[in-house]
Amino acid sequence: MSRMVRLVGLVVLLALGVVAPAAGATIEPAGKSGSTVLLPLSEVVLYSSGVGYFQRNGSIEGRGDAELRFKVDNVNDLLKSLVIQDFDGGQISAVTYDSRDPISKALKSFAVDLTASLGLGQLLEQLRGERIEAAAPNPIQGTILGVEKKREKVGEKEFTEVEYLNLVTADGLRSLPLAQVQRIRLANEQLNAELRQALEVLASSHDVQKKTVRLQFDGKGRRRVRVGYIVETPVWKTSYRLSLSEASRPFLQGWAIVENTSDEDWEHVKLSLISGRPISFRMELYEPLYVKRPLVVSELYESLRPQVHEQAVADLSERPAEAETAQTLMGIAPRMRAMRAMPPAMLAPRASEVDLQQGVTSTSQAMETGELFQYSISAPLSLPRRQSALLPIVNEEVRGDKLSIYNERVHAKYPMNGFRLKNSTVLHLMQGPITVFDGGIYGGDARIEDLPPGQERIISYALDLKADVAVQATPEKEEVVTASLRKGTLLVTRKYVEEKGYQVNNRDQKAKVVLIEHPLRQDWRLVKPAEPAELTRDLYRFKVTTNAGGGARLLVREEKQAQQTVRLIDSGPETIGYYVQAKQVSPKVKEALQKVIALRDRLDQTAAGRNRLEQRTKDITQEQGRIRENMAKLAQNSELYNRYVGKLNQQETDIENLRKEIESLKTVEDRQKRELNDYLLGLDLD
Numbered sequence: 001m002s003r004m005v006r007l008v009g010l011v012v013l014l015a016l017g018v019v020a021p022a023a024g025a026t027i028e029p030a031g032k033s034g035s036t037v038l039l040p041l042s043e044v045v046l047y048s049s050g051v052g053y054f055q056r057n058g059s060i061e062g063r064g065d066a067e068l069r070f071k072v073d074n075v076n077d078l079l080k081s082l083v084i085q086d087f088d089g090g091q092i093s094a095v096t097y098d099s100r101d102p103i104s105k106a107l108k109s110f111a112v113d114l115t116a117s118l119g120l121g122q123l124l125e126q127l128r129g130e131r132i133e134a135a136a137p138n139p140i141q142g143t144i145l146g147v148e149k150k151r152e153k154v155g156e157k158e159f160t161e162v163e164y165l166n167l168v169t170a171d172g173l174r175s176l177p178l179a180q181v182q183r184i185r186l187a188n189e190q191l192n193a194e195l196r197q198a199l200e201v202l203a204s205s206h207d208v209q210k211k212t213v214r215l216q217f218d219g220k221g222r223r224r225v226r227v228g229y230i231v232e233t234p235v236w237k238t239s240y241r242l243s244l245s246e247a248s249r250p251f252l253q254g255w256a257i258v259e260n261t262s263d264e265d266w267e268h269v270k271l272s273l274i275s276g277r278p279i280s281f282r283m284e285l286y287e288p289l290y291v292k293r294p295l296v297v298s299e300l301y302e303s304l305r306p307q308v309h310e311q312a313v314a315d316l317s318e319r320p321a322e323a324e325t326a327q328t329l330m331g332i333a334p335r336m337r338a339m340r341a342m343p344p345a346m347l348a349p350r351a352s353e354v355d356l357q358q359g360v361t362s363t364s365q366a367m368e369t370g371e372l373f374q375y376s377i378s379a380p381l382s383l384p385r386r387q388s389a390l391l392p393i394v395n396e397e398v399r400g401d402k403l404s405i406y407n408e409r410v411h412a413k414y415p416m417n418g419f420r421l422k423n424s425t426v427l428h429l430m431q432g433p434i435t436v437f438d439g440g441i442y443g444g445d446a447r448i449e450d451l452p453p454g455q456e457r458i459i460s461y462a463l464d465l466k467a468d469v470a471v472q473a474t475p476e477k478e479e480v481v482t483a484s485l486r487k488g489t490l491l492v493t494r495k496y497v498e499e500k501g502y503q504v505n506n507r508d509q510k511a512k513v514v515l516i517e518h519p520l521r522q523d524w525r526l527v528k529p530a531e532p533a534e535l536t537r538d539l540y541r542f543k544v545t546t547n548a549g550g551g552a553r554l555l556v557r558e559e560k561q562a563q564q565t566v567r568l569i570d571s572g573p574e575t576i577g578y579y580v581q582a583k584q585v586s587p588k589v590k591e592a593l594q595k596v597i598a599l600r601d602r603l604d605q606t607a608a609g610r611n612r613l614e615q616r617t618k619d620i621t622q623e624q625g626r627i628r629e630n631m632a633k634l635a636q637n638s639e640l641y642n643r644y645v646g647k648l649n650q651q652e653t654d655i656e657n658l659r660k661e662i663e664s665l666k667t668v669e670d671r672q673k674r675e676l677n678d679y680l681l682g683l684d685l686d
Contacts, residue, residue, distance in 0.1 A: 037066035037217060039227055043270040045374075046258065048430060049280045051077070052233035060090070061222050069210040072286075074231040078213065079285040081230035090219025097213045110198040111191055121147040121163040121178055131187035134165075136176045141187075142167030147178065234259045236273050238432035240394070240448075242459075244402065244419065245439060252421075254394030254429065256375065260383045268380035273393070275430040275450070276372035373428035373452075399424040400456075404464045406502070407517040407539075413468050415514055416460035417444070423451045436461040458515070466508040467546075469516070474499040481561065483585045485592055488680030490566040490579065495559055498524070502554040506546035516542040518556050528557040568596055568680055576600075588685050599679060603672045610665040617658045620651050 039056035046052045058066075070078055075097070084092050107115045112126055128144050145166040151159045163178040186192040217225055237257040244250055256273050260266055375393045383389050399422040406415035419436070423429055429451040436443040436459075444461030451457050477497040484491045506512045515533070518540040526532065526540065534541035546552045568576065579585055580593050627644050634641040 037064040037215070037225060039066055039068070039225070041264065041266060041269055043272075044266060045272045045274060046233055046236045047274045047278060047280070048235055048276060049278050050232060050235050051230050051280050053228060053230050055226065055228040057224070057226050059222055060086075060217050060219075060225050062220060064217050066215045066217075066227075068213045068215065068227070070213060070231070071210055075211055075213075075286040076282060076284060077231045078229050080283060081228075083226075083228040084215060085226040086217050086219060086223060087225065088219075088221070088223040090217055090223040090225070093216040093218040095213065095215055098211055107198055107201060110201075111194045112198055114198045114202055121149075121165075124165060124178075124184075127186070127191070130191060132167075133185045133187060134167075134176070134181050135183040136181045140167070140169065140174065140176070142169035142174060145173070148175075234261055238393070238430045240429075240432060240434040241437065242398075242419070242421070242434050242446075243437045243440075244443070249397045250400050250419070250421075252394055252396065252398045252425075253392065254427075254432075256391045256393045257388065258383070258391060259388040260385055263385055265385050266381060266383040268382055271377040271381045271391075273375040273377075274372050275375070275428050278372065375427075394425065394427055394429070396425055398422065401513075403458075403513045403515055404467055405458065405460050405515045405517065406469045406504075408469075408471055411463065412471070415464045415467055415469060417462040417464045418458055418460040418515070419446075420456055420458050421448070421451070422456045423453050426453055428452050434459060434461070438462075467504065467506050467512055467514060469514070470503040470505070472501045472503070474501075480579070480582045480584045482686075483579055483582065483589055485589055485683040485685045487683065488568055488677070490568055490571075490576075490593075492564040492566060492579070494562050494564060496562065497557065497559050499555060499557045502542075502544070502556070503551065504544050504546055504554070505551045506549065508548060510548050512546050512548075514544045514546065516544055516554055518542065521558070524558040524560045526556075527559050528555060568593075569677070573597055573600065586686065592683055592685055596676070596680065599672070599676045603669065603676055606665055606669045606672055610662055610669060613658050613662045613665065617655055617662070620655055620658075624648060624651055 037058050037060050039058040041054060042057045043055040044052060045055075082095070084095065086092055104115050107113060112123070116122075124144055124147050128146055131141065131143050133139065133141050145168050148164050148166060149161045150164055152162050154160050165176045165178050165181060167174045167176065186195070215227065217223075236259075239255050239257065241253040241255075242250060243253075258271070258273070377391060381389070381391075401420045403418050403420060404415040405418040410416065417438075429448065431449045432447070434446040434448060436446055438444075438461075446459035446461040448457050448459055479495055479497075481493040481495045483493070500518070502516050504514050504516075506514075518532075520535070520538055520540050529542060532540040533543035540556070542554055542556070544552050544554050566575065566579075576593050576597055580590050580597070585593075627648060631641055631644050634644075
């Protein structure tokens with residue numbers, strides 16, 4: 001194995017190293033003159049958009065440096081969001097970090113281009129003209145002339161391509177099989193160094209280690225310093241428990257799921273959780289970007305003419321001053337809201353019951369932060385690296401009503417047990433699953449979307465087997481509503497009617513409210529009931545109340561009107577006759593349609609007569625062809641031949657008469673068409 005191949009193998013092995021990802025950063029002393037700034041992690045703000053804000057606070061005496069190390073994938077977010085503050089008269093002198101060129105551009109800058117994956121023969125082709133020392137296996141020195149491929153026979157009918165290295169030596173030209181070359185050394189030390197540097201750049205592109213960002217603080221005396229940045233983090237999640245009981249108000253308990261996936265322990269940090277959907281994106285800022293520029297060729301054949309520029313009409317150089325904007329680090333100053341006190345337990349639970357009010361207290365304070373909602377954990381949190389935590393953020397009574405929800409598409413027979421949850425708290429409830437405890441025992445699982453204070457959501461958590469719904473759909477009915485005539489076109493308005501009945505049967509020992517969900521179609525109008533109990537983007541909701549052991553029926557009727565145009569000139573008697581019999585068509589329109597039918601019948605009869613004559617003419621012409629074919633086989637003085645001659649004469653007379661009649665009928669047909677068209681174009685009736 002050659003030295004070069006061994007070096008490439010070493011690069012590949014180095015590139016296979018794996019480093020765990022880090023959401024935050026670690027701190028190392030700068031190792032330079034001046035004091036070392038220690039910036040421990042003091043605050044973490046996690047957002048539901050998949051990013052987190054990390055804040056570090058410290059103090060400094062005079063000038064000082066600090067180094068933060070970030071995973072390569074987080075450097076772009078750091079450059080986009082880094083905020084550094086040096087309080088009490090200090091200032092930031094510089095922020096430096098290791099730059100990185102696009103690997104393809106960096107590799108192309110070397111004398112040996114390793115952009116593509118090269119074989120040894122391709123690499124030597126780039127080194128043409130360079131002196132080398134090779135062992136093949138005997139030592140040999142020479143200048144590379146090139147690498148060529150030769151076809152060599154390896155079997156009776158098989159050939160393979162073998163690469164040969166051609167050298168110019170002191171003894172003349174030498175051609176060496178490349179497979180026999182064991183070692184190659186470049187005589188040009190500068191080119192050898194370039195090759196090694198290119199390999200180092202190639203290896204660095206596989207580096208997944210952390211990168212160093214150096215912060216330089218400058219000032220006098222002891223000062224406070226702060227560093228904040230946003231990097232990618234797992235989305236914090238929520239899960240809820242809802243307790244339903246006939247003896248007490250519904251009780252909601254919410255938990256936040258927080259994960260520390262970084263390589264740094266969170267020690268007594270202030271934790272806040274932000275719900276909402278702030279826009280967050282990634283952008284390439286770490287890797288240098290280059291703009292393609294056009295190549296401009298100098299004009300060599302003709303000098304440019306001097307340009308004459310016209311005088312400006314007005315001076316537009318003055319620009320209005322831009323308004324100054326205040327900088328903010330974390331959004332608008334929060335407006336605090338007082339949390340409601342947790343209500344005491346109302347009843348002593350049975351041994352098998354789940355009482356959510358016992359033993360758990362919310363550890364968060366809620367506030368609005370700009371357009372977002374923030375949960376601030378009251379006590380400092382310590383969470384080791386690669387660990388997760390479950391933190392109580394909601395623990396109070398809510399309002400709502402139990403009901404059953406029926407949707408034919410969800411289940412054809414049974415409704416779902418449900419609950420109308422009203423967010424009577426001051427908290428913004430983030431989306432998440434809800435585990436429902438009904439009567440102190442597990443009732444089922446549900447899910448809600450984001451629920452701001454004061455709004456309501458319906459949740460369903462189990463199949464209601466104590467009620468069933470039978471659906472009966474009536475076939476669609478169709479009838480003509482109005483009809484009018486405009487210039488030969490019949491404008492018809494049709495009404496379509498659909499009815500669907502829902503028979504609700506309650507087999508429970510108590511009254512039950514069933515919410516029927518019926519599809520909402522934009523082109524259909526609800527007729528009965530006049531109004532739904534609720535309306536969503538895609539559904540009507542109708543409220544049906546049933547007594548214990550009883551039933552109730554709901555009839556939903558919908559109508560749709562559609563416009564139809566009928567061209568009378570192209571319509572047959574059956575189509576026009578349908579509208580003549582329709583009750584909703586006015587007498588004037590019916591009378592006009594009847595006349596149209598009469599004119600169409602007269603025209604059709606004339607056309608039919610012409611068609612019969614044309615067919616008779618065609619038959620005679622075909623008969624003449626048969627006769628002429630027979631006459632060609634007969635003697636001209638035979639009796640049959642003379643008979644055929646007489647028959648042809650008679651047929652010619654008949655054809656002349658038929659053609660006259662056809663022309664006469666065509667004239668009549670054209671006149672009748674004009675009369676029909678004139679009549680149709682003159683119609684304007686409602």
